[in-house]
Amino acid sequence: MIADPVIRIGVLVYPGCLRSGAVMPLDVFSIANTLAGIRPAGARPVQFDAFWVSARGDILQEVGGLHFQARDITTQKLDALMVPGIDHRDSSQLDALMAALGPEQALLHDYLQRDSLLISSCSSTSLLARTGKLDGRRATTSWWLSAYFRKHFPKVLLEAEELIVQDGKLVSSGGVTSYIDLSLWLVAHFGGEELRQLTAKILVVDANRNSQAPYIAKAMMQDQGHAVIERARRWLNQRLDQRWSMAELASYCHVSQRTLLRRFQDATNLSPIHYVQQLRVERAKALLETTRLSLEDITARCGYEDVSSFSKIFKQWAQVTPKDYRRRFGLRF
Numbered sequence: 623m624i625a626d627p628v629i630r631i632g633v634l635v636y637p638g639c640l641r642s643g644a645v646m647p648l649d650v651f652s653i654a655n656t657l658a659g660i661r662p663a664g665a666r667p668v669q670f671d672a673f674w675v676s677a678r679g680d681i682l683q684e685v686g687g688l689h690f691q692a693r694d695i696t697t698q699k700l701d702a703l704m705v706p707g708i709d710h711r712d713s714s715q716l717d718a719l720m721a722a723l724g725p726e727q728a729l730l731h732d733y734l735q736r737d738s739l740l741i742s743s744c745s746s747t748s749l750l751a752r753t754g755k756l757d758g759r760r761a762t763t764s765w766w767l768s769a770y771f772r773k774h775f776p777k778v779l780l781e782a783e784e785l786i787v788q789d790g791k792l793v794s795s796g797g798v799t800s801y802i803d804l805s806l807w808l809v810a811h812f813g814g815e816e817l818r819q820l821t822a823k824i825l826v827v828d829a830n831r832n833s834q835a836p837y838i839a840k841a842m843m844q845d846q847g848h849a850v851i852e853r854a855r856r857w858l859n860q861r862l863d864q865r866w867s868m869a870e871l872a873s874y875c876h877v878s879q880r881t882l883l884r885r886f887q888d889a890t891n892l893s894p895i896h897y898v899q900q901l902r903v904e905r906a907k908a909l910l911e912t913t914r915l916s917l918e919d920i921t922a923r924c925g926y927e928d929v930s931s932f933s934k935i936f937k938q939w940a941q942v943t944p945k946d947y948r949r950r951f952g953l954r955f
Contacts, residue, residue: 632675643706650805668813677729707744713770751775760789796834903939910948
């Protein structure tokens with residue numbers, strides 16, 4: 623009888639990593655192992671051996687009061703390395719924290735020489751980008767860091783609304799709890815889609831979400847850009863239900879229309895017209911979350927006359943319809 627193949631997954635622990643990002647993947651793989659043991663006939667045989675590793679040798683790593691017995695990664699043969707996000711309050715703190723992670727950055731720089739997957743989540747994609755190994759490649763990160771990421775790593779092909787992006791051996795994911803989605807992705811990659819779906823059901827999580835778009839709140843995003851953009855945003859937010867012209871906006875911002883277009887493109891990767899669409903969708907999200915206004919009233923307050931047209935625009939940005947958004951995030955009575 624042939625033994626089940628063992629998939630070895632290292633979870634990198636380091637000073638300042640998100641504790642849940644270090645712990646939760648091991649729980650996901652443990653559940654997958656239990657389910658794989660009772661799998662129906664014909665299912666792909668697999669067992670996951672998940673453990674903590676360190677770029678600083680065999681070490682008892684302390685992170686926020688928790689202690690992790692980590693193995694020296696240089697002595698381990700892995701099928702995948704998962705890198706939890708960096709615990710931080712804002713992007714300025716993130717820069718300082720990454721600067722202190724020299725051993726981890728050196729490890730990530732060299733790791734792609736191995737024939738195994740490198741998995742980053744949330745802010746740890748920024749640590750990988752600092753090595754230059756993401757230049758010219760597709761990746762994602764937490765939605766609230768997307769402006770920061772584009773500013774600091776312009777050569778990376780950022781797909782900020784995607785929840786998980788794979789580019790060869792590199793796999794990245796979005797916001798904090800996306801490490802659960804990454805763990806489930808690995809379960810499917812090595813153990814098959816049926817095992818992923820069963821594991822997700824035990825975890826009581828949505829196994830089919832594939833976008834961060836419904837969760838994005840532009841007001842919370844870090845490093846939105848130039849002061850001209852902030853001035854324009856304030857002016858536009860007061861006129862989301864009104865008609866306006868580029869000439870009026872440029873005049874208010876004390877720049878030419880050409881300069882305004884260039885500033886928007888540099889800071890937001892959007893034209894002013896698309897930026898306003900985004901602001902209007904944000905207003906609609908807030909109204910859907912906090913009021914019982916009809917969709918017709920919300921559409922009017924966001925500067926549109928036709929509900930059907932605005933619903934299409936809303937879905938383009940949020941990846942869900944207004945009705946589904948209200949069902950997921952709206953008031954509960």
